[in-house]
Amino acid sequence: HKNLQLLSSGQIELAKMLLEMGQSHLFEHWADPGVDDEEKKGFFDQVDRLNSSYPGGLASYVKSARQLLADSQAGKNPFDGFTPSVPKGEVLTFGDEDFINFEEAGIREAQKAAFVLVAGGLGERLGYNGIKVALPAETASGTCFLQYYIESILALQEASCRLVQGLSPPNGGCQTRIPFVIMTSDDTHARTVELLESNSYFGMEPAQVKLLKQEKVACLDDNDARLAVEPRNKYRIQTKPHGHGDVHALLFSSGLLKIWHDAGLRWVLFFQDTNGLLFKAIPASLGVSSTRQYHVNSLAVPRRAKEAIGGITKLTHADGRTMVINVEYNQLDPLLRATGQVDGDVNDETGFSPFPGNINQLILELGPYIEELTKTGGAIKEFVNPKYKDASKTSFKSSTRLECMMQDYPKTLPPSARVGFTVMDAWLAYAPVKNSPEDASKVPKGNPYHSATSGEMAIYRANSLILRKAGVQVANPVQQVFNGQEVEVWPRITWKPKWGPTFAEIKRKVCGNCIISQSSTMVIKGRNVFLEDLSLDGALLINAVEDAEIKVRGSVQNKGWILENIDYKDASVPEQLRIRGFRINKVEQFEKNYSEPGKFSLEP
Ligand code: UGB
DSSP: OTTGGGOOHHHHHHHHHHHHTTOGGGGTTOOOTTSSHHHHHHHHHHHHHHHHSSTTHHHHHHHHHHHHHHHHHTTOOTTTTEEEEOOOOEEOOTTSHHHHHHHHHHHHHHTTEEEEEEOOOOOGGGTOSSOGGGSBSOTTTOOBHHHHHHHHHHHHHHHHHHHHHOOOSSSSOOOOOOOEEEEEETTTHHHHHHHHHTTGGGGSOGGGEEEEEEOOEEOEEETTOOBOBOTTOTTSBOEEOOOTTHHHHHHHHHTHHHHHHHTTOOEEEEEOSOBTTHHHHHHHHHHHHHHHTOSEEEEEEEEOTTOSSOEEEEEEETTSOEEEEEEOHHHHHHHHHHTTOTTOSOOOTTSSEEEEEEEEEEEEEHHHHHHHHHHHTTOOOEEEOOOBSSTTOOEEEEEEOEEEOGGGGGGGSOTTSOEEEEEOOHHHHOOBOOBOHHHHTTSOTTSOOOBHHHHHHHHHHHHHHHHHHTTOEEOOOEEEEETTEEEEEOOEEEEOGGGOSSHHHHHHHEESOOEEOTTOEEEEESSEEEEEEEEEESEEEEEEOTTEEEEEEEEEEOOOEEEEEOOTTOTTSOHHHHTTTEEEEEOOOEEEEEOSOEEEEEOO
C-alpha cells in the first residue's frame, strides 16, 4: 500500500488482479517508496508481459495451475477412462512406387505450404552451450541445421514451381516464396537472428523468414499456485519455458495464418531443431496429407519400447470417443499397464514397439487449423510435472510451471477431424541431436543414441542407402566407436538439398556403373551435377553455381579424408566437434569449382 502512489492506473489493475489471485506474498518484501523504484516498475512490466502473452491472462494461468496441481497431488490419471490401442496409418517404404507417387503429390503441394520451426529450447540434455540450429548437421560439408532447413525449403519451392508451373528456376520467373517461421525464446532469439543475418539468411529472402518469440511462464512454488519469486531479484517472478505447444497461440495471434489462408496456402508443417534427415521425408508425407485429406498428419518412425520418443496411440474412451494422439514416453508404459497390458511398453515380434514413434513433425491443413484456433485461441491442453519432496505431495523440491506440447493440438478437435500419421523408415526420417556424449553412451544397446555422433553418421548412412537404391554400388559400413558409442560409418556422402529434393530427382542424377568405397567422401555443392560411371575411392568435392551443368565420370582415387577420434573431455577442441567424438582430417582430395554457367564434362 505504501507504494500505491508510484503506480499508474494500469499497474494498480495488475496489482489488484494479483491480490485477488492470492499472490500478496509477491509484495511482502518491497522496500518503501524511494528505494528500488525502478525495479518495482520492472516488476509490473514483467507482470504485464506474463499477463498479455498467455491466452486468458495470468488469472487464467493460476486457475489452471491450481486445478492441474490438485489433480497431480490426487494422482489423477490424465487418461482416465481411455483404453490405448495401435492406430492405423500410412506406412511407407522408401523408393517403391507408392513412395515415388506420394513424393510427386507432395512436391505439387509444396508451393501451398508454410514451414514452422520450433527452436525455443536450449537443449539442456545435449549439454551444448550454443543454439542447436547453429550446430553442423554433418562436418563433411559443415552445413548447420538452420542452413540445411532453409536450403531444403528453397529446394522444395523450386521443385514445386518446376513441376506445377513448368518453370525452370533460378531465372525462370518462379514467384512462389514458401513462408518460413522460426519460434524462438529469450534463450535463443538473439543468437538465431545473428546466425541468419551473418549468413545472408542462407540464401532465403529475408522477408520470407519471420521470427516469433515465445515468452516464458511464471513458476509455481506450491499446490496453491503461489507464483515463485526470482531467487536473485525479489522484484521479479521466476519464469521457465512453457514448451513447444506455444507455437499455436503465437501463430494465431501473429495474424500469419490468415495472411497465408488469403494467399491460397493449404498446409502448415511444423518441425524441431535438430533432425538432419527430416526433409528426405517431407515430400512423401505432404503427399500423404493431400492424398488422404488428413487435417492432421504426424510423422512417425518405428519405435523401440521405452525409447525416449512419444508413441502415436489410439485412445478409446468408455463413452465411445476416440482420438489418435501422441502419448509421451514416460506415460505410455504406465497407461498400458493400467489398462490390462501387464508387460507395459514392450517390443513385439518385429523387435519394435507396436506404437509408432512420434518424431514431432506435424502437417496441418490450414483451413481446419484456423477454424479450430478461432475457437481455442491456440491454447493447448497443459500439464504439470512437479518434483515433490516426499510422498505427501505437499511441497516441491524446486518450483514448477505449466507446460504444453505442440503435438497435443488434436486433443481439442471434434471426432469428425481427420487425424492420421505416416510411418517412415527411421534411417530415412529421424536422427535428432539431443543427448550429451555421457548420456548417449549409457543408452541401452540397440536403442538409438540421438547424439551429435549418431546424428551425423545417420546422414551419411541415409545418403549411402539412397544412392544404393538409385543404383550406385556403395560399400558396406564399418563399425567404429566415438565418445563411447558404437556406430556404423558409411562413406561420408552429402549433397545440397537442390541436388536431390526427391528420390526421382536423385535417380535422374546418377547413371551407368558408379562405385563408392567405404573410406570415401563425396560433397556435392551444386544443383546439376550428374554422376556417370564414377568410381570413387578418396575424397571428391564439387562446388558449382546453380546453372552450371556438370557430368562427372571416370575414376577418382586419393588419400581422402580420415576420421580421427577426439575425446569429448578434451577442452582444447571446439565444443561442436567434441560432442561428436571425431574430426575430419582432410589429407587429400579432388576438388573442382565451377563459377560460371555452362555445360561441363569432368573426367578426372
Ligand atoms: N522447444 C521450444 O521451441 N520451446 C520450448 O519451450 C521447448 C522446446 P526437445 P522433447 O523428437 O524425440 C519432443 O526438448 O520436448 C523446441 C516430443 O515432445 O528436443 O523432450 C526445441 O527447441 C516427443 O514426443 O524434445 O520431446 C525443439 O526444437 C518426441 O517426439 C523441440 O521443441 C521428441 O521431441 C523439441 O524439444 C523427439
